[in-house]
Amino acid sequence: MRHTISVLLENEAGALSRVSGLFSARGYNIESLTVAPTEDSSMSRMTIVTRGPDEVIEQITKQLNKLVEVVKLLDLTEGAHIERELIMVKVSVPTANQREEIKRLVDIFRGRIIDVNDANYTIEMTGTGDKLDAFIKGIDPPLIVEVVRSGSLGIARGSKSLRL
Amino acid sequence: MNEANKTEMMMGADILVNALVAEGVEHVFGYPGGVVLHIYDAIFKQDKLQHILVRHEQAAVHAADGYARSTGKPGVALVTSGPGATNTITGIATAYMDSAPVVIITGQVATALIGNDAFQEVDAVGISRPCVKHNFLVKDVNDLAITIKKAFHIATTGRPGPVLVDIPKDVTILKAPFEYPDTIEMRSYKPVVMGHPGQIRRAVDMMLSAKRPVIYTGGGAMRGNGPKALTEFTQLLGYPITQTLMGLGSYPATDPLFIGMLGMHGTYEANMAMHECDMLIAIGARFDDRITGDLEKFCPYAKIVHVDIDPASISKNVPVDIPIVGAVDQVLPDMISMIKESEQRPDSDALAAWWGQIDTWRTTNCLEYDRKSKLIKPQFVLEKLYELTQGEAYVTSDVGQHQMFTAQFYKFTRPYQWITSGGLGTMGFGLPAAMGVQFAHPNDTVACITGDASIQMCIQELSTCKQFDLPIKIICLNNGYLGMVRQWQELFYDKRYSHTYVEALPDFVKLADSYGHVGMCIEKPSDVEGALKESLAMKDRLVFMNFITDQEENVYPMVAAGKGHNEMLLSPERELA
Numbered sequence: 001m002r003h004t005i006s007v008l009l010e011n012e013a014g015a016l017s018r019v020s021g022l023f024s025a026r027g028y029n030i031e032s033l034t035v036a037p038t039e040d041s042s043m044s045r046m047t048i049v050t051r052g053p054d055e056v057i058e059q060i061t062k063q064l065n066k067l068v069e070v071v072k073l074l075d076l077t078e079g080a081h082i083e084r085e086l087i088m089v090k091v092s093v094p095t096a097n098q099r100e101e102i103k104r105l106v107d108i109f110r111g112r113i114i115d116v117n118d119a120n121y122t123i124e125m126t127g128t129g130d131k132l133d134a135f136i137k138g139i140d141p142p143l144i145v146e147v148v149r150s151g152s153l154g155i156a157r158g159s160k161s162l163r164l
Numbered sequence: 165m166n167e168a169n170k171t172e173m174m175m176g177a178d179i180l181v182n183a184l185v186a187e188g189v190e191h192v193f194g195y196p197g198g199v200v201l202h203i204y205d206a207i208f209k210q211d212k213l214q215h216i217l218v219r220h221e222q223a224a225v226h227a228a229d230g231y232a233r234s235t236g237k238p239g240v241a242l243v244t245s246g247p248g249a250t251n252t253i254t255g256i257a258t259a260y261m262d263s264a265p266v267v268i269i270t271g272q273v274a275t276a277l278i279g280n281d282a283f284q285e286v287d288a289v290g291i292s293r294p295c296v297k298h299n300f301l302v303k304d305v306n307d308l309a310i311t312i313k314k315a316f317h318i319a320t321t322g323r324p325g326p327v328l329v330d331i332p333k334d335v336t337i338l339k340a341p342f343e344y345p346d347t348i349e350m351r352s353y354k355p356v357v358m359g360h361p362g363q364i365r366r367a368v369d370m371m372l373s374a375k376r377p378v379i380y381t382g383g384g385a386m387r388g389n390g391p392k393a394l395t396e397f398t399q400l401l402g403y404p405i406t407q408t409l410m411g412l413g414s415y416p417a418t419d420p421l422f423i424g425m426l427g428m429h430g431t432y433e434a435n436m437a438m439h440e441c442d443m444l445i446a447i448g449a450r451f452d453d454r455i456t457g458d459l460e461k462f463c464p465y466a467k468i469v470h471v472d473i474d475p476a477s478i479s480k481n482v483p484v485d486i487p488i489v490g491a492v493d494q495v496l497p498d499m500i501s502m503i504k505e506s507e508q509r510p511d512s513d514a515l516a517a518w519w520g521q522i523d524t525w526r527t528t529n530c531l532e533y534d535r536k537s538k539l540i541k542p543q544f545v546l547e548k549l550y551e552l553t554q555g556e557a558y559v560t561s562d563v564g565q566h567q568m569f570t571a572q573f574y575k576f577t578r579p580y581q582w583i584t585s586g587g588l589g590t591m592g593f594g595l596p597a598a599m600g601v602q603f604a605h606p607n608d609t610v611a612c613i614t615g616d617a618s619i620q621m622c623i624q625e626l627s628t629c630k631q632f633d634l635p636i637k638i639i640c641l642n643n644g645y646l647g648m649v650r651q652w653q654e655l656f657y658d659k660r661y662s663h664t665y666v667e668a669l670p671d672f673v674k675l676a677d678s679y680g681h682v683g684m685c686i687e688k689p690s691d692v693e694g695a696l697k698e699s700l701a702m703k704d705r706l707v708f709m710n711f712i713t714d715q716e717e718n719v720y721p722m723v724a725a726g727k728g729h730n731e732m733l734l735s736p737e738r739e740l741a
Contacts, residue, residue, distance in 0.1 A: 010352050013301070014289060025294050055479070062476035068298040068318060071352040164351070 002031070003057050003077040004154045006162050007046040010069040011037050018067050019046065028052065028060050032085075032151030043071065043164070047154045072162060080157040086150040087132045088114075089123045091143045098143065109135045120145060171343060176305045176336040177206035180269065183312040185212045186344045189240050191231060191603050192216070193224040197244020198284060199271035199333040216603065216632060219624040221248050223596035225255025225326075226622070229264045230600030233583045234558055236387060238265040238319050239600060245271045246284030249330075250291065254590060256326045257295040261587025262410060263383060265324035267315050268292075274334040275303055288330045297325030305338040313348050322355025323474040324387070355473060359490030359498055367445075367469040367486045368502045374443030375514035376465075376521075377403045380426065380455075383410030383586070384448020384472055385492045390414060391579040393496035394447065400503055401510055404522055406434040408449055409567075409586040413576035418555070423522060427455040428723045429568040432530035433522050435721065435729040438463055440521070446470040448492045451481040452587070461728030471495045530721050531572050534737040539714040540689050542566060542641040545696075546573035549611060549639060552696050557609040557637075558601045560584065562594035562618030565647035568719045570613045592621025595638065599625060602634045609637065609700060616642040617666050626679040629706050637699055638708045640672060643715045651718045655733070676708035685710045 009015050016035055023030050031049040038045045050060060057075070064070050076083075093099045102121055106113055111125030125135060129152060136147065156162070174182065180203055184192065193216045196204045207215050218224045221243045228239030243252055249270040259266045273282040289301045298318045300311050308331070315327040371377060379401075385394045391414040398405045398421055405415055406426040415422055424431030426438055438444070444466040449455070456462045459481060468484040470477075471492060478487040488495055533543045546569050549557070555575055560583040561567040567584055576582045583601055585593040598612040619640055629636055641647075650664040676683030682705050686695045692711070699707035720735035 014293075017290070018293060021293055055483070059476065059480060062478075066474070066476050068350070068353045 001054070001057070001077075002049065002051050003075055004081065004083060004152060005048045005050065005061060005064070005073060005075050006154055007048065007064060007073040008038070008071045008162060008164065009044050009046060009067075010071065011042055011044045012069060015044065015069040018069060019048070019064065022063055022067065023050075026059070026063065028056065034151040034153060040164075045162075047152055049152050071164065074156065074162040076154045076156055079160060081154055082157060083128055083152045083154045084126050085129055085132055085152045086124070086126050087135075088148045089125070089136065089139070090145040091121050091123065091139060092119055092145050093121050093143070094119060102139070102143075105135070105138050109138075111135065171341045173339045174342040175202065175206070175339050176308050176331065177202040179305070179308045179340065179342050180312065180331065180336070181206045181210055181213060182342055183309050183344055184240060187312070187316045188237070189213060192240045192242050193218055193227040193231075193600065194242030195221050195224055195244065195248060197248050197271060199245045199273055200242065200336070202333070202336040203242065203269075203271070203331075215242070216599070216628065218596065218599075218628050220622065221251035222255045222592065223599070223622050223625045223628070225252045225259065225266060225268060226590075226593050226596035227600035227603075228266045228268075229255065229259045230560060230583050230597030231604045232259075232264045232266055232600070233262075233597070234580045234601040235604045236580060238267055238316055240267050240269070242269045243271070244284065245273055245288065246286045248284075249286050249288040253292060253295065254592075256292055256328065258585050258588045258590040258593060259326040260295045260297065262585065263324050264326065265319040266326040267319050268326060268328040270328060270330045271336075272301065272330045272332040275332045276334070278332065288328065292328045295326075296328050297323075299328040299330065301330045301332075302335050303332065305335045305340040308335060308340065309342060309344050310348070313345055314350065317348050317350070318353060322353075323384070356475075356489050357473065357491040357494050359471065359488045359495035361498070363486055363488045364495060364498050365502060367488060368499055368506060369508070370467055370469060370486060371401070371443060371445060372503065372506060372508040372510055375511060376441045376518045377401070377443040377445060378437050378441040379403050379405040379445045379447065380407070380438070380449055381405065381411045381414060381447040382408040382449030385411055385414045386448070386579050387493065388491070389493040390448065390496070393493050393500065397496045397500050400500060402515060403445070403510070404437055404519070406430065406437065408452070408455055409571055409584060411449065412571060413581045414579045416577040417575035418577055423526075425571050426729075428457070429572065429719050429721065430723070431572075432528045432721050432732060432734065433525035435723060435732055436525045437522055439728060439730040441466050444468045446472075446484070447496070448472060450474075450477040453481070456481060457723045458726050458728050461731075528734070529738055530734060532735065532738045533717070537689070537714060540686065540692060540711050542569045542643070542711075542713045542717055543573055544689060545639065545641060545692055545711050545713070546570055546613070548693050548696055550574045552693070552700055553609055553611070557611045558583065558605060560594045560598040560601060560610070560612045562614040562621075563589045563591045564615050564618060565643075565651065565717070565719050566613050566615045566618075566641040568648075569641070591618040594618060595622050595625045595629075595636070598636045599628060599632075599634055602636055603632075611637045611639055613639050613641070615647060616640060616644060616669055616672075617646045623675070626676065626681060626706070626708075630680045633704065634706060635702065635704050636706050638706065640708065640710050641713050642669070642672070642710050643713045643717065644669065645715060647717075648719070650716075654716070654718070655722075655724070672708055672710040676706075681706040681708055683708045683710065685712065687712045
């Protein structure tokens, strides 16, 4: 099953490689991993999306907790939570027709065109992975120049939180 | 350290030495090189730390590990950058697998050169990351003292393990105020030591209603007051106890409640009891594959309670019914009080029947061997060693048949008495580990049990032993084979002894002699006792005893790969007894 795990860890050199090394050394899957410093610059927050049977997920959370630099973690999948991913897509739009069609699609998915030149649109969109997948499927494949995805970010719903 | 000294400006090298002294370190096992010259200069100028020059960096870590495992205190190794650091990796992985508290200081090229492929540069932090509990690169001399404090704190608390500190050369030269904290708090590292009272109560209730209980313990019961608590706990319940290779010594093997080691080469009674038990009380053990055999067939009738300080060890290989995270020496006293307070008592009728069954299994005499053989049997040498040392020696081993025979035949009664590489199975561990043990216990007998193959993996340390007059007794059970591998080839590969015959062995007597030690070669069973007596009497000399043993002796019982505990191969000689 797919799990989204949020991790607070010390913002130190090498902390990220400890996490990624753990996943490769123990043969765990990483679907996506995002990391950036928090409002407290001594800490980073990481969102890991992984897949595996329950006992493997249990090991993943235990092994993550065992890393000295991990301060705290939360398996968001255990409760109601929100996930969002950012995507940027560059599409080639040589004809007016194609430009119109892409604009319509972007509107339907509530994205934004953030850069334009005579041949290309660059589109920004946030949402769940499913929604972003659906958007990309809606574009005629030859028109796609490049796609960049952030990987999922997650946060618990309501008053539940992951903080020190 | 007085107040005036606390803020003295010091060079990084002196900060390191002073920090080690503040940690109570007396021995550092190491090997100098370019980037640690300032550290070695600082060591030269002081007399609180003794530096022991080894002959290979792997041995420095094994020696520090042996020191740690025979005392419970951290061991320290110091090496240079590049090859110095890479040579420590086997030692570090060995310590990591067996949770030994070792601090490894590696020199690093100057910070300005890091990443430039400088001479003797290697990413020591990167290369050691998968086999350390934690590691640090110190980039600022102002962080040095606090980093050393953290390293010792992490290495020795929770589930212990090796911690590496990589120190660039410029950091050893630059100056900073030296202040060494007495304690340290880390928000991201707070091991749980107290067990959950509710879980402990549930566990106690479950244990007291067991009909066929077994206590199974590992290295986690060795630390602190673990052995004392374990002994009280076991004797209070009167339940049979079996131990892993790493657990031996934390409960006296001479006690009737002890049913021997379990697992691949465990006793018949221990493995059968594991298979038939209805209650397994696992304490400080990690359900390693050498213990469990085939997981599908593991303890089919048992409810399982598991006490361990490492949550990740719980339900990793075998799902358990009642997990208790905490230090063994904290949880067991709580359990003991609850058992004493409880109105329930163990079911004495069921327990008597269970012991009756175990005693029947014991009559199998699973460790019996051919005592009439004209060849020296390795088991015989170990029995004699046990007798002649009255079970008091510190014993280290290498890896293979001799290691298993030692575990089976030397009855360990004290914690920290048996020092062996269990998890990683590192050949070459025994001799350097024995050096660390001998430094920790200069007046005690230290025996290194080894084989003709293992001993050659760190043989150069005979030179270190000479330099420091270490009177280690090396007992080499020389069968001319990689005995354990040969045993598998005999049993599972139709005796195709592929590359397990060690041709061109050195003359070990001459070799010992050339290093300035005493060498003996023993070829007849009737000479075994005399040779052991003679060498044990040489209190101030290292003696290398080369026992020419039966070439094709096997270790039994054996739980082969993919088998359950009740499917042991037993010794064909058992019937001769």
